[in-house]
Amino acid sequence: MKQAKGLHYLKQTFIGDRAFYKMVLSIVVPIIIQNGITNFVSLLDNIMVGQIGTEQMSGVAIVNQLIFVYNLCIFGGLAGAGIFTAQYFGQKDQEGIRHTFRYKIWMALILTITAILIFLILGESLIQMYLNGSNDGGNLELALEYGRQYMNIMLIGLPPFMMVQIYASTLRECGETKVPMKAGITAVMVNLVFNYLLIYGKFGLPKLGVAGAAIATVLSRYVEAVIVIMWTHRHPEKNLYITGIYRTLQVPWHLAKKYFIKGMPLLVNETLWASGMAVLTQCYSLRGLSVVAGLNIANTINNVFNVVFIAMGDAIAIVIGQLLGAGKMKEARDSDNKMIAFSIFSCIIIAGIMLLISPLFPQLYNTTEQARTLARQIMMVQAIFMPQAAFMHAAYFTLRSGGKTLVTFLFDSVFVWCVSVPIAYILSRYTDLYVVWILVAVQIGDWIKCLIGFILVKKGVWIQNIVGGEIEKSK
Numbered sequence: 001m002k003q004a005k006g007l008h009y010l011k012q013t014f015i016g017d018r019a020f021y022k023m024v025l026s027i028v029v030p031i032i033i034q035n036g037i038t039n040f041v042s043l044l045d046n047i048m049v050g051q052i053g054t055e056q057m058s059g060v061a062i063v064n065q066l067i068f069v070y071n072l073c074i075f076g077g078l079a080g081a082g083i084f085t086a087q088y089f090g091q092k093d094q095e096g097i098r099h100t101f102r103y104k105i106w107m108a109l110i111l112t113i114t115a116i117l118i119f120l121i122l123g124e125s126l127i128q129m130y131l132n133g134s135n136d137g138g139n140l141e142l143a144l145e146y147g148r149q150y151m152n153i154m155l156i157g158l159p160p161f162m163m164v165q166i167y168a169s170t171l172r173e174c175g176e177t178k179v180p181m182k183a184g185i186t187a188v189m190v191n192l193v194f195n196y197l198l199i200y201g202k203f204g205l206p207k208l209g210v211a212g213a214a215i216a217t218v219l220s221r222y223v224e225a226v227i228v229i230m231w232t233h234r235h236p237e238k239n240l241y242i243t244g245i246y247r248t249l250q251v252p253w254h255l256a257k258k259y260f261i262k263g264m265p266l267l268v269n270e271t272l273w274a275s276g277m278a279v280l281t282q283c284y285s286l287r288g289l290s291v292v293a294g295l296n297i298a299n300t301i302n303n304v305f306n307v308v309f310i311a312m313g314d315a316i317a318i319v320i321g322q323l324l325g326a327g328k329m330k331e332a333r334d335s336d337n338k339m340i341a342f343s344i345f346s347c348i349i350i351a352g353i354m355l356l357i358s359p360l361f362p363q364l365y366n367t368t369e370q371a372r373t374l375a376r377q378i379m380m381v382q383a384i385f386m387p388q389a390a391f392m393h394a395a396y397f398t399l400r401s402g403g404k405t406l407v408t409f410l411f412d413s414v415f416v417w418c419v420s421v422p423i424a425y426i427l428s429r430y431t432d433l434y435v436v437w438i439l440v441a442v443q444i445g446d447w448i449k450c451l452i453g454f455i456l457v458k459k460g461v462w463i464q465n466i467v468g469g470e471i472e473k474s475k
Contacts (some may be wrong), residue, residue, distance in 0.1 A: 015338065015341070020335070020338060021342070023319075024315055024319070024339060024342065027175075027177055027314075027315045027318055027319065028311045028312060028314075028315045030177040030178050030180075030181040031172075031177055031181065031307075031310075031311040031314050031315070032307050032308060032311045033181055033185070035184075035307040035310060035311060036304065036307045037184065037185050037188050039300075039303045039304045039306075039307060040188075040304055043300050043301060043303075043304055044192055044195075045191065045192070045195050045213060045216075045217075046060075046296065046297075046300040047364050047365065048195055048196065048199050048200075048213070049199065049210065049213050050296075050297070050364070050365040050366060050367060051365070051366045052199070052209055052210070052366070053366060053367075054143075054289065054290075054293050054366075054367045054368060054371065055139050055142040055143040055146055056143075056146050056209060056210050057293055057296060057365070057367065058143045058146075058147075058289055058292045058293050058296065059127070059142075059143045059144065059145070059146030059147030059148075059149075059150060059210065060146065060147070060150050060210060060213065060296075061292060061293070061295070061296035062127050062130045062131075062143075062147050062292065063127065063147050063150045063151045063154065065130075065277075065278055065281055066119070066123075066126055066127070066151070066278065067151075067154060068274055068277070068278070069271070069274040069275050069277075069278055070111070070112075070115040070119075070158065071161070071274075072270040072271065072273065072274035073111050073115065073267065073270060073271050073274070074108055074111055074112070074161070074162060074165050075165065075270055076263075076266045076267040076268070076269055076270025076271060077104075077107040077108060077111050077263065077266075077267045077270075078104045078107060078108060078165055078166065078169050078263075079169075079263065079266045079267075079270070079400070080259055080260070080262045080263015080264065080265075080266045080267065081100040081101075081103045081104050081107070081259045081263055082100070082104075082169050082170075082173050082317075083262060083263075083317075083321060083400065083401065083403055084096065084100050084258075084259060084262070085097055085100045085101075085169075085170055085173040085174065086173040086174075086317065086318055086321030086322055086325060086401075087321055087322070087324060087325030088100065088325070089173060089174045089175065089322065089325070090321070090322040090323070090324075090325030090326040091325055091326070094240045094241045095241075097170070097174065097241035098241050098244070098245055099251050099252065099255050099259075100170070100259065101166070101170055101241065101245060102245070102248075102249050102250070102251050103251045103255075103256055103259050104166045104169070104170070105166060105249060106249070106251070107263070107267075108162045108163075108165065108166055109162070111162075112158050112159060112162045115158060116155055116158060119151060119155055120155070123148065123151050123152075124144070124148055127144055127147040127148060127151070128144060129282055130281070130282055130285045130292060131143055131144055131285075131289070132285075132286065140289065143289065143292075146209075146210045149210055149211055149214075150210050150211070150213070150214045153211060153214035153215060153218060154214050154217065154218065156218050157217060157218035157221040157222075160218075160221040160222045160224070160225035161221050161225075163225045163228075163229060164180075164183070164221070164224050164225050164228055167180075167225075167228045167229055167232055168180035168183070168228055170241075171228070171232065171239070172314065172318065173318060173321070174239070174241075175318070175322075176238070176239075179227075179228065179231050179232075180228060182227070183224045183227035183228045183231075184224060186223060186224065186227060187220040187221065187223050187224035187227075188220065190216075190219060190220040190223045191216050191217055191219070191220035192216075193216075194212075194215065194216035194219055194220070195212065195213055195216040195217075197212075197216075198211075198212025198213070198215055198216055199212040199213055199216075200212075262403055265406045265408065265409035266400070266408065266409070268409060268413070269408060269409040269412050269413040270413070271413075272413035272414070272416070272417060273412050273413040273416055276413060276416035276417050276420065276421055277416070279421050279424075279425075280416075280420060280421060280424050280442065281295060283421075283424040283425055283427075283428040283429075283438070284424070284428065284435050284438065284439070286428050286429065287428070287435040290367075290368055290370045290371040290374060291371075291374060291435050293365075293367050293368070293371035293374075293375075294362075294370075294371045294372070294373075294374030294375040294378060295374075295375075295378060297361070297362050297365055297367075297371070297372075297375035298362075298374075298375045298376075298378035298379045298382060299378075301354070301357075301361050301379060302354070302379065302382045305350050305351075305353070305354045305383075305386070306386070306389070308343070308346050308347060308350055308390075309343050309346070309347050309386075309389065309390035309393050309394070310393065312339060312342065312343035312346070312390070312393070312394060313343075313393045313394060313396065313397040314397070315339065316336065316339050316340075316394055316397040316398055316401060317397045317400060317401050319335055319339070320332050320335060320336050320339075320397075320398060320401040320402075321401045323335060324401060324402055324463065329463050332463060333460060333463060336398050336457070339394065340391065340394040340395070340398070340457070343390045343391070343393070343394045344387050344390050344391055344394075346390070347386045347387045347389070347390035348386075348387050350386065351383040351384065351386040351387060352383075354379060354382070354383035354386070355379075355380060355383045355384075357379075358376050358379040358380050358383065359376055361375070361376075361379065362375035362376050362379075374435070374436070377436045378436060378439060381436060381439050381440055381443065385443040385446075388443070388446060388447075388450060389446075391450060391453065391454075392446065392449055392450060392453055395411075395450075395453030395454070395456070395457050396408055396411060396412055396453070398457050398462055399411065399453075399456060399457070399461070399462045400462075401462060402461075402462030402463055403462075404461060404462050407456065407461065407462075411449065411452060411453065411456070415448075415449050415452075419445045419446075419448060419449075420442050420445055420446070423438075423441050423442050423445050424438055424441075424442055427441060
């Protein structure tokens with residue numbers, strides 16, 4: 001009898017009905033398709049560059065790791081206002097959405113200008129940090145030159161990326177996920193085609209190699225920006241907030257202060273987390289250029305498989321944020337439990353598939369056998385720990401949906417710098433431990449994070465409405 005009651009409780013708590021999953025999938029599937037296609041095309045891009053040689057692939061991988069820090073700065077900078085956008089949308093407060101949109105413009109502009117200046121002034125030194133290990137399997141000076149060449153072109157693509165994030169994030173927070181998906185699909189197809197044409201010099205076009213890959217990426221970002229911006233402004237009946245959006249760029253001080261206070265921990269968090277990931281990669285790179293190449297191969301395919309739990313995190317932020325904004329606290333907790341369980345279960349299946357292909361994928365690259373072996377082993381580690389990553393990601397977005405940005409800051413980036421980075425730093429510099437076992441040690445360190453996330457989510461510290469009473473104030 002007790003066992004039957006226990007099973008009933010588990011089913012009631014963690015498994016939803018058909019309508020629930022239909023609602024979740026209507027949000028998740030477009031995001032999975034967009035991110036999946038984006039990452040799949042990035043994978044094809046990576047293979048194309050990887051066919052040229054180890055130095056080219058390593059130089060591009062290092063720059064992409066650095067630009068990834070900027071990407072997450074933008075994500076974090078906009079995310080704080082995005083929490084309010086989702087809850088404003090739940091209250092049908094269009095003027096509130098306009099205020100968050102304008103705030104996003106200012107925040108993204110400041111971050112983008114800062115990033116461009118940093119890359120222009122310190123770009124070469126940043127790339128050099130990853131090229132201080134052994135030159136096994138490649139030429140370090142050549143990798144530096146390719147990285148510098150790739151970075152200089154990629155900077156031209158930061159402004160359109162910024163605009164896409166402002167518009168697409170607002171559309172998603174207001175329940176419109178299909179348009180960003182379609183724009184993203186179009187952009188990655190443009191990227192794929194021009195990568196093929198410009199990297200290899202097809203149909204009479206110049207053979208530009210690494211520079212061709214960068215040009216194709218920049219072109220695709222402008223295409224994506226044009227599509228998202230034009231659709232948003234051409235459909236004011238669906239996007240009521242867009243009417244008069246540029247009548248002024250001023251944001252009421254009391255609201256800007258509120259967005260800043262809530263959003264700053266997220267911005268600092270994403271910046272520190274991304275820079276923490278960059279430092280982890282730099283620690284691994286001390287084992288040689290083959291490690292940089294192996295990590296690049298493994299991370300590229302890992303990003304394709306990670307789209308499921310990444311999309312589930314976005315869905316949690318949207319669904320739970322709207323329920324909290326509408327004051328449906330009990331429903332928010334119930335939906336959150338089911339969405340976390342769904343994310344973990346999905347990733348157990350996805351991880352199994354990744355394990356099966358781990359011996360095959362690295363063979364597609366024109367690199368050393370050592371790099372291929374490392375890539376296979378790293379992929380296996382990533383697959384084994386994927387369900388763990390899914391839970392941590394879902395817990396992070398649960399806490400964030402209720403405005404617990406300081407908690408997420410401690411939970412995410414502070415943890416990386418206080419636990420993950422020290423583990424990698426000490427093991428890479430003061431031991432001869434094989435690099436794959438260093439990765440495993442870092443993943444095991446995340447068990448602490450899982451325990452903290454479980455306790456915080458279960459206690460319900462995130463269940464709160466952060467825009468209550470602001471409808472009149474924001475108008």
